[in-house]
Structure formats: C-alpha cells, structure tokens
Amino acid sequence: MILGNLSVLSEFRLLGFSEISHLHPLLSVVLLSLYILTLMANTVIVLIINSDNALHTPMYFFLAQLSCLDICYLSVIIPAILENLMVGTVSISKTRCAMQMFFFLFFGVAECFLLAAMSLDRYFAICHPLHYTIIMSSRVCRSLVAGSYICGTAVGLIHTLTTFSSPLCGSAIDHFFCEVQPFLDLLCGNTFPRETQVIVVAVFAILSPFLLILYSYIHIISTILHMVSAESQQKAFSTCSSHLLVVALFYGTASSMYLRPKYSYCAAVDKFLSLSYSLVTPLLNPIIYSLRNKEVKGALKKKWRKTNLVW
Numbered sequence: 038m039i040l041g042n043l044s045v046l047s048e049f050r051l052l053g054f055s056e057i058s059h060l061h062p063l064l065s066v067v068l069l070s071l072y073i074l075t076l077m078a079n080t081v082i083v084l085i086i087n088s089d090n091a092l093h094t095p096m097y098f099f100l101a102q103l104s105c106l107d108i109c110y111l112s113v114i115i116p117a118i119l120e121n122l123m124v125g126t127v128s129i130s131k132t133r134c135a136m137q138m139f140f141f142l143f144f145g146v147a148e149c150f151l152l153a154a155m156s157l158d159r160y161f162a163i164c165h166p167l168h169y170t171i172i173m174s175s176r177v178c179r180s181l182v183a184g185s186y187i188c189g190t191a192v193g194l195i196h197t198l199t200t201f202s203s204p205l206c207g208s209a210i211d212h213f214f215c216e217v218q219p220f221l222d223l224l225c226g227n228t229f230p231r232e233t234q235v236i237v238v239a240v241f242a243i244l245s246p247f248l249l250i251l252y253s254y255i256h257i258i259s260t261i262l263h264m265v266s267a268e269s270q271q272k273a274f275s276t277c278s279s280h281l282l283v284v285a286l287f288y289g290t291a292s293s294m295y296l297r298p299k300y301s302y303c304a305a306v307d308k309f310l311s312l313s314y315s316l317v318t319p320l321l322n323p324i325i326y327s328l329r330n331k332e333v334k335g336a337l338k339k340k341w342r343k344t345n346l347v348w
Contacts, residue, residue, distance in 0.1 A: 049210050050129075051117070051127045051210050054189070064122050081337075096276070104323060112139060141315075142196055145189070149246045151241055153249045157249070160254075173237060192238055199231070203231065217235055218307060221235070279326050279330060
C-alpha cells in the first residue's frame with residue numbers, strides 16, 4: 038500500500054544544503070551576486086555581437102547562441118538553489134520537478150552539441166579557409182544550432198519521461214534541484230537498467246560531440262603546425278584557445294558527473310559538480326571569450342566610447 042502511494046507521488050522534497058544550514062545566508066548572497074554577474078556578462082556578449090556588424094560571422098553567431106544557452110541553463114538551476122537556501126527543505130510538485138529536469142537536460146545537451154558545432158566552424162576556418170564562407174553559410178549555421186536544440190529536446194524527453202514513469206520508493210531528493218542522478222535513489226527495485234540508460238544517453242550526449250571536437254582539433258593542430266608563418270600560427274591558435282578552455286571546463290565537470298556508475302556517487306560531491314557546470318562555467322565563458330579575443334574587446338571599447346559620448 039505504501040509502495041502504491043509512493044509510486045504516484047504528487048510532490049517531492051529537495052533537501053538541498055541541509056547539512057550546512059548555518060552557511061545558508063552567506064551562500065545565498067554569494068550565489069545571487071554571481072548569478073546577477075553571470076546574467077549581465079552573457080547579456081553584454083549577446084548585445085555586443087548583435088550590434089556590431091564586424092562580429093556578424095559564424096564564430097560570433099555561435100558565441101551569441103552559447104551565451105543565450107548559458108543564461109537559460111543558469112536560470113533553470115540558480116533560482117531553485119536560492120529558494121532552497123532561503124527556505125530550507127523545499128516541497129516541489131511533480132510537474133515542476135519534471136520541468137526542471139527536462140529543461141536542465143535540454144539546455145545542457147544543446148550546449149554540448151553547440152560546442153561541437155563551434156569546433157567544426159574552427160576546423161573549416163583553419164583547414165579549409167578558401168571554402169569557409171561557402172561551407173559555413175548562414176543556413177548551415179542555423180541548421181547546426183537547430184540540430185543542437187533537437188538533440189537537447191530528445192535527450193530531455195527520454196530521461197524525463199522514463200524517470201517519472203518509473204515506480205518510486207521515496208520522496209526526498211538529496212539535491213537542490215531535480216537532477217537525474219539523485220533521482221535514481223528514489224527508484225524501486227533493480228535500478229541497473231535505468232543506470233545503464235543514463236550512461237548510454239550520456240555517451241551519446243557527451244562523448245559523441247566530444248569525439249567530433251577531438252577529431253576537429255587533431256586536424257586543426259596538424260594544419261597549424263604546417264603553417265610557415267609564426268604569426269599565422271599564433272593567430273590560428275588564438276582563435277581556438279578560448280573554445281578549448283570552455284570545452285575543457287564544461288566537458289570536464291559534465292563527464293565526471295554522468296559517465297560513472299551509481300556506487301561512486303556522493304551527494305556532497307555531486308552537488309559541488311552540479312554547481313561547477315551550472316554556475317562557474319556560464320560565468321567564465323564570457324570572461325574567457327572577452328579577455329582572450331581582440332575583436333570582442335575592440336567592440337566593447339567602441340561601445341563604451343559611444344556610451345560615454347552620449348552621456
């Protein structure tokens with residue numbers, strides 16, 4: 038009877054950071070400040086790229102899309118964390134929990150494939166410069182972005198539908214939002230098939246775009262090393278270094294979270310990893326691209342001068 042009631046639960050409890058409740062006020066201030074800073078930084082990147090004609094190229098089109106994804110991705114998670122820090126244990130409806138899980142997966146997987154599309158852009162720009170403008174047309178760029186969103190939708194739907202259609206033997210989620218991994222602890226009976234599904238989908242969503250990125254950069258590095266001019270080599274490396282840093286940050290944290298068996302899970306570690314790829318990476322992305330990119334810095338300075346002249 039209890040099992041029957043639990044399998045049709047209408048709400049769950051998010052335990053969040055209950056083990057460090059004395060630090061909740063401080064964490065709330067820090068996270069809210071970082072959230073606002075990250076939203077502002079990514080919004081500035083989008084506005085600068087859209088307003089400067091010199092940045093209307095495939096590389097910056099993808100960068101603007103990355104910033105938009107980071108804004109959405111962040112806005113799914115951080116409000117839930119702040120609510121948990123301010124209220125304590127949060128009761129969340131099944132519908133809201135399912136929406137959290139879907140949109141988290143949707144934006145996260147879309148970003149994986151968008152990073153792969155960005156590596157393809159760098160591959161054609163460096164390895165096939167004469168055909169670059171033909172290959173990376175606006176239609177192709179839009180199709181690659183649309184493909185990223187389609188993959189995100191597919192993975193989000195698969196995980197969310199299978200997770201919430203499974204029988205549950207608990208209602209307390211030891212996390213600050215409805216993540217896939219902590220949800221496995223609520224499932225009844227043998228969870229191995231669901232664990233396998235999580236890893237298989239993660240291989241598709243994380244490893245397949247990563248292998249495409251790896252393939253692209255093997256050819257990019259080979260092409261750069263064969264360049265005669267040291268100046269050309271430096272310029273080529275500078276256009277790729279920012280993307281490589283972002284890839285390392287995002288894939289490093291995401292793979293450590295999803296490409297491992299359930300017995301190695303630790304609630305405290307998982308919460309830290311979730312914070313890393315849901316807050317730190319979106320915060321660092323615009324900083325990396327603006328500080329290491331002459332065109333973005335030039336556009337920012339030009340916009341700043343125009344603003345000062347107006348005032």
